[in-house]
Amino acid sequence: MLPSTSNYLLKNGRVPASLLEMKSIAPNAITVPTRQAENGFCAVDVEIAAGTIAQIIPTGTESLSQLRDIPVVDLHGGLVFPCFVDMHTHLDKGHIWERSPNPDGTFASAIEAVGADAQKNWNADDVYRRMQFGLKCSYAHGTKAIRTHIDSGGEQATVSLAVFAALQAEWRDRLILQAVSLVSLDYYLTPAGEKLADKIAQIGGILGGVAYMNPDLGKQLDRVFSLAKERGLNLDFHTDETDDPESVTLREVAKTAIRHEFVGQIICGHCCSLAVQPPELVTETIALVKKANIGIVSLPMCNLYLQDRQSGRTPRWRGVTLIHELKTAGILVTVASDNCRDPFYGFGDHDVLEVFNMSVRIAHLDRPWEDWPRTVTTTSADLMGLPNVGRIGVGLPADLILFKARNFSELLSRSQRDRTVLRQGREIDTTLPDYRELDDLLQEDSAVETASTQTKPADAG
Structure with missing residues (x-):
């Protein structure tokens, strides 16, 4: 339990060096225990005053703050992280599994089940309550910023984007929320697509969609880039969420960005097929992605599932993109949670620590650890345009997560349900919402019947 005062010292903490703003502390003064050196932890004391990080002091050095009469909390070597950033989610789809499960776990069945559920159930109250539930989980686990893709075809855009705007206002003091439109790219060739771009501009959102291989892909991409440039919008695409090596939409997005000389931020999610393509095509695509300054977000849990x-038949591959190769090329790479308890992913709890934990296992983000913790904090914040989020530094808000774990092995071996979350230096209630809150939405008589098969991934996860 932390002191109730607004000024206190967190003593004997360990911060991953990649998450510490080094200008906040003299690098030559940082002490790192020998057995932790390979994992890059900085042993520090952190003074918090009026909700802000006032000082970061190498542990074991004398400082003025330690001479003042302020409470001291000994972390006993526990890890200190900044609050998490979850930059690719689908909050509007979340928590429908009980009424619309995926019958065979495939991508095609996920599209079918979500489409049917949306048609029958997605009124404003249903979407609001499920999204609110997801936000409660995220906040309790220590997330500060979330980007969510919102299914935006037809009248559903009016309903769901209005719900998003309401929640964004209600949570503005606790969570930074960003919305991305989600439709298949051919939608932008229609008058409705242009109206959607206008609506996204009005709410300060990001223009997005699902890129899939088809004869008109070039025309579709040109149109969405033009709409974004005219309105000053950033772009966020779902690309190549498949194991088909012939799917090269990531390459086509990069080519289009270069041709349009696009200066806004572009994010491409999934990019699974890159991992099964010939080496020469991989090299070409990565070079184009680098030139186009595209950020990549991998969704290891959802892709492993689908x-x-x-x-x-036992699956033969993990479904993740070439995370290491992209990062080595100097491309910003992150990981995120994607779907939660819906037909695209039957599990999850909006816990970014779980995302990082699973990503480490699936994509071998260890040995060495390097700066991989940035994939769920600093790098994600940078790609979302949030320069003061996802890092620890003097003058920044004291939005922190305190773990009893002292190293990565301890951190990723237990659930860390006993973590302490600070927002502006104050300990928050980390009690998770009860699933029973949604019971009346998920009664058996709300179960959706199988919808007709769709021919393109308009509702991709």
Whole structure:
């Protein structure tokens, strides 16, 4: 339990060096225990005053703050992280599993089940309550910023974007929320697509969509880039969420960005097929992505769940993109949670620590650890345009997560349900919402019947 005062010292903490703004502390004064050196932890004391980080002091050095009469909390070597950033989610789809499960776990069935559920159930109250539930989970786990893709075809855009705007206002003192429109790219060739771009501009959102291989892909991309440039919008695409090596939409997005000399931020999510393409195509694509300054977000949990799924057959691959190769090329790479308890991913709890934990296992983000913790904090914040989020430094808000774990092995071996979350230096209630809150939305009589098969991934996860 932390002191109730607004000024206190967190003593004997360990911060991953990659998450510490080094200008806040003299680098030559940082002490790192020998056995932790390979994992890059900085042993520090952190003074918090009026909700802000006032000082960061190398542990074991004398400072004025330690001479003042302020409470001291000994962390006993526990890890200190900045609050998390979850830059690719689908809050509007979340928590419908009980009424619309995925019958066989495939991508096609996920599209079918979500489409049917949306048609029958997605009124304003339903969407609001499920999104609110997801936000409660995220906040309790220590997330500060979330980007969510919102299914935006037809009248659903009016309903769901209005719900998003209401929640964004209600949570503005606790969470930074960003919205991305989600439609198949052919939608932008229609008058409705242009109206959607106007609506996204009005709410300060990001223009997005699902890129899939088709004869008109070039025309579709040219149109969405033009709409974004005319309105000063950033772009966020779903690309190549498949194990088909012939799917090269990531490459086509990069080519289009270069041709349009696009200066806004572009994010491409999934990019799974890059991992099964010939080396020469991979090299070409990565070079184009680098030139176009595209950021990549991998969604390891959802892709592990959906990719290479066939009944009665063990999957042969993990479904993730070439995270290491992209990062080595100097491309900003992040990981995020994606779907939660819906037909695209039947599990999850909006916990970014779980995302990082699973990503480490799936994509081998260890040995060495390097700066991989930035994939759920600093780098994600940078790609979302949030320069003061996802890092620890003097003058920044004291939005921190305190763990009893002292190293990565301890951090990623237990659930860390006993973490302490600070917002502006104050300990928050980390009690998770009860699933029973949604019971009346998920009764058996709300179960959706199977919808007709769609021919393109308009509702991709």
